[in-house]
Amino acid sequence: MTARSAEQAQFAASLHDMLAAAEVPAAARAWAAGDRAPGLAVWRALAALGVTSLAVPERAGGLGASFADVVVGCEELGHHAVPGPVAESVAAVPLLLAALLADAAAGDLAAVDLAAGDPAGGAWPIPWLAGLAAGELIATAAMPPWLPWAVDADAAGLVLLATGDTVRLAAPGARYRSVDPGRSLSQVTGGQLLARGPAVAAAIARVLDAGALACAAQLLGAGRALLEASVRHAGQRTQFGRPIGAFQAVKHQLADVAIGLEFAGPLLDAAAAALDRDDEKAARDVSAAKVACTGAARRAARAALQVHGAIGYTEELDLHLWLLKVRALAGAWGSQAEHRARVMAAISAPVDQLTAVGQSTARGRAVAADRGTTTGEPAAADQAATSGEAAAAGEPAWS
Numbered sequence: 001m002t003a004r005s006a007e008q009a010q011f012a013a014s015l016h017d018m019l020a021a022a023e024v025p026a027a028a029r030a031w032a033a034g035d036r037a038p039g040l041a042v043w044r045a046l047a048a049l050g051v052t053s054l055a056v057p058e059r060a061g062g063l064g065a066s067f068a069d070v071v072v073g074c075e076e077l078g079h080h081a082v083p084g085p086v087a088e089s090v091a092a093v094p095l096l097l098a099a100l101l102a103d104a105a106a107g108d109l110a111a112v113d114l115a116a117g118d119p120a121g122g123a124w125p126i127p128w129l130a131g132l133a134a135g136e137l138i139a140t141a142a143m144p145p146w147l148p149w150a151v152d153a154d155a156a157g158l159v160l161l162a163t164g165d166t167v168r169l170a171a172p173g174a175r176y177r178s179v180d181p182g183r184s185l186s187q188v189t190g191g192q193l194l195a196r197g198p199a200v201a202a203a204i205a206r207v208l209d210a211g212a213l214a215c216a217a218q219l220l221g222a223g224r225a226l227l228e229a230s231v232r233h234a235g236q237r238t239q240f241g242r243p244i245g246a247f248q249a250v251k252h253q254l255a256d257v258a259i260g261l262e263f264a265g266p267l268l269d270a271a272a273a274a275l276d277r278d279d280e281k282a283a284r285d286v287s288a289a290k291v292a293c294t295g296a297a298r299r300a301a302r303a304a305l306q307v308h309g310a311i312g313y314t315e316e317l318d319l320h321l322w323l324l325k326v327r328a329l330a331g332a333w334g335s336q337a338e339h340r341a342r343v344m345a346a347i348s349a350p351v352d353q354l355t356a357v358g359q360s361t362a363r364g365r366a367v368a369a370d371r372g373t374t375t376g377e378p379a380a381a382d383q384a385a386t387s388g389e390a391a392a393a394g395e396p397a398w399s
Contacts, residue, residue, distance in 0.1 A: 003269070004068075004072065004269060008068070008069060008072045011069070011072060011073070012072050012073075012075070012076050014049065015046075015049060015051065015073060015076045015077075016076055016079065016080075018045060018049060019042070019076065019077075019079075019080040019082065020080070022041075022042050022045055022080075023038075024042060024080045024081060024082055024083075025081065025318045025321055026038060027039045027041070027042050027083060028081050028082070028083045028182050028321050029321075031083035031084070031155075031182050032083070032181035032182045036155050039082075039083045039084060039155075040138075040155075042082060042083075043082075043084060043135055043138060044135045046077075046082075046135065047133070047134060047135020047136075048135070050063055051073045051077070051090060052089070052090060052132055052133060052134075052135050053132070053133035053134075054069055054070045054073055054090065055067075055070050055090065055091055055094040055095050055098065056094045056098065056129045056130075056132055056133040057098045057101065057129065059101070059126070060098075060101070060125070060126045060129035060130050060133065061129070061130045061133045061134065062094070062129065062132075062133040063133075066272075066276045067091075067210060067213070067272045067275045067276050068269065068272040068273055068276060070090065070091050070210075070214065070272070071213060071214065071217045071268060071269070071272040072217075073090065074086060074087065074090060074091065074214045074215075074217035074218050074221070075217040075218065075220050075221040075224075075268075076221055077090070077218060077221065078217060078218030078219060078220065078221030078222045078225075078325070078329075079221035079222065079224050079225050080221075080225070081182070081222065081225070081321045081322050081325050083152075083182045083183075084138060084152055084155060085138065085139070085140040085150075085151040085152045085155075085156060086214065086218055087211045087214035087215045087218065087332075087333065088139060088140040088141050088150075088151060088211065089132065089138045089139045089140065089156070090214065091210050091211055091213075091214035092141060092143075092207050092208075092210055092211035092214065093132070093139035093140070093141055093158065093160060094129060094132050094133075094139075095206070095207050095210050096141070096160070096162065096167065096203060096204070096207045097125040097128055097129050097132075098125070098129065099199075099203035099206070099207070100125050100167065100194070100195050100200070100203065101123075101124075101125045101126065101129070103195070103197070103199040103200070103203065104123075104124065104125070104195070105123075106199075128158055131157070131158075136157075137157045137158055138152075138155060138156045138157060138158075139156055139157070139158040139159070139160070140152055140153055140156040140158075140159055140160075141159065141160040141161070141162060141170075142159075142160075142161050142162070142170060142187075142188045143161075143162045143163070143204065143207070143208060143211070144163055146208055146212070146333055146334045146338075147208075147211065147332070147333060149176070149185040149186060149187065149188075150170065150172060150185070150186045150187075150188045151178075151183055151184070151185060151186075151332075152183060152184055153172035153175075153184070153186040153188065154172065154175065154184060154186070159171070159172055159188060160194075161188050161189075161190040161191075162200075162204045162207070163190075163204075164201060164204075165196055165197055165198060165200045165201035165204075166193065166195070166196045166200060167193075167194045167195045167196075167200055167204070168190040168191055168192060168193050168194055169190075169191040169192045169194060170188035170189060170190055170191060171188065171189050171191055172186040172187070172188055173186060173187040173188060173189055174186065174187045175187075178328050179324055179327050179328050180324040180325050180327065180328035181324065182321065182324075182325070183328055206275070208333070208334075209275060209282060209283055209286045210275060211333050212286050212287070212290050212333040212334050212339070213268070213271050213272060213275065213286050213289060213290070214333075215290070215329055215332050215333040216268055216271075216286075216289045216290040216292075216293035216294070217268060217293070218325075218329055219293040219294055219296075219297040219326060219329050219330065220261065220264055220265065220268055220293045220296065220297065222297055222300075222322045222325050222326050222329070223257070223260075223261050223264075223293070223296050223297035223299075223300035223301075223326070224261060224300075225322050226257075226297070226300040226301055226303070226304040226319070226322050226323070226326070227254065227257050227258060227261060227300050227303075227304075229304060229308075229319055229322070230254055230257070230300075230303055230304045230307040230308070231245070231254060233307055233308055234250055234254065234307055237309075244307070250307060253303050253306065253307070254303060254307070256299065256303075257296070257299050257300045257303045260292075260295065260296035260299050260300070261296045261300065263292065263296070264289070264292040264293045264295070264296040267285070267288050267289040267292045267293075268289045268292075268293060270285055270289070271285035271286045271288065271289040274286075281346065283342060283346070284342060284343055284346035284347070286339075287334070287338075287339035287340070287342040287343045287346075288339075288343050290333070290334065290336075290339045291336055291339050291340055291343065294329075294330045294336055295336075297326045297329075297330070298326060298330060300326075301322070301323050301326045301327070304319060304322075304323065305323065
């Protein structure tokens with residue numbers, strides 16, 4: 001486990017101040033109503049602070065920052081419920097393109113020339129990476145089976161489909177509602193081949209872990225926001241002539257939330273450090289962090305609803321932006337059951353089999369992806385609907 005540096009704390013504070021002044025809740029409401037302009041303005045402000053360039057290599061105009069830095073940024077974006085495909089555009093897609101850039105330069109994959117550079121020279125992903133870094137491009141992706149649907153594909157200038165050992169450009173198809181009105185989910189159809197090969201399969205496996213950890217960071221940030229809102233409300237609302245925060249039942253409940261968030265943070269940072277150093281136990285650490293952050297955020301959501309009472313269920317209160325964000329992200333980038341199974345497999349295996357477990361996980365993803373279709377159709381377990389109407393439409397329940 002590594003503690004966050006003073007520079008990372010300063011970066012998080014600067015990002016917090018910018019987002020607090022950016023009226024993000026209003027932008028999120030507009031995004032949910034189909035008006036992207038305020039949300040895109042927030043994304044441009046994020047680009048000005050370097051958030052969108054964190055995972056972009058310096059060669060393409062980015063910062064080439066560590067994944068520990070990416071996690072710091074994603075946590076603060078979750079803290080402010082920033083709309084859009086955060087884990088995809090800030091972490092997963094730039095890391096995938098950066099890996100393909102390196103592999104193409106090394107001649108480890110077959111790539112197609114998209115008139116964006118010479119694939120033989122390994123430069124073809126650079127224009128997309130540069131667009132992401134500058135905030136001129138938002139990207140999303142479908143990566144079955146963990147991520148069978150592309151989030152906010154209608155707002156993205158780049159949509160990718162990554163399955164098995166291939167990466168393709170993708171076109172969005174049928175669009176579904178999410179439990180979070182600030183998200184949309186789209187089936188995608190694979191188009192022009194961008195890259196194929198064993199190196200691509202390895203890159204996709206690592207990017208899936210990176211996306212899961214970025215999602216975990218968002219959940220931790222959202223949980224912090226819910227706790228802060230609950231504490232404020234508990235200090236303002238009175239019952240029997242006293243603030244409800246003075247009652248032990250409320251104090252203990254909020255203390256449990258604070259402890260859960262406090263314990264999840266080090267797991268998040270440790271997993272980021274493991275990814276940065278390509279540790280063979282990184283997959284286990286990522287899953288442990290996702291489980292812990294999801295559990296802590298869900299606990300914060302339950303407590304927030306109970307502390308706020310009936311008003312917590314209303315759309316007029318901004319609290320619902322975080323409540324529904326937590327509900328949507330909890331099942332994204334792998335379910336709790338899948339991540340717990342990965343942790344159990346890792347801690348149950350002998351030390352000399354840990355590497356084999358990681359390799360088996362990557363192979364399992366590829367096999368599961370090959371069983372699906374190029375439309376990114378989810379597995380049967382992911383097709384459980386949130387209502388009878390959703391079941392008829394085949395809407396995903398996890399996000």
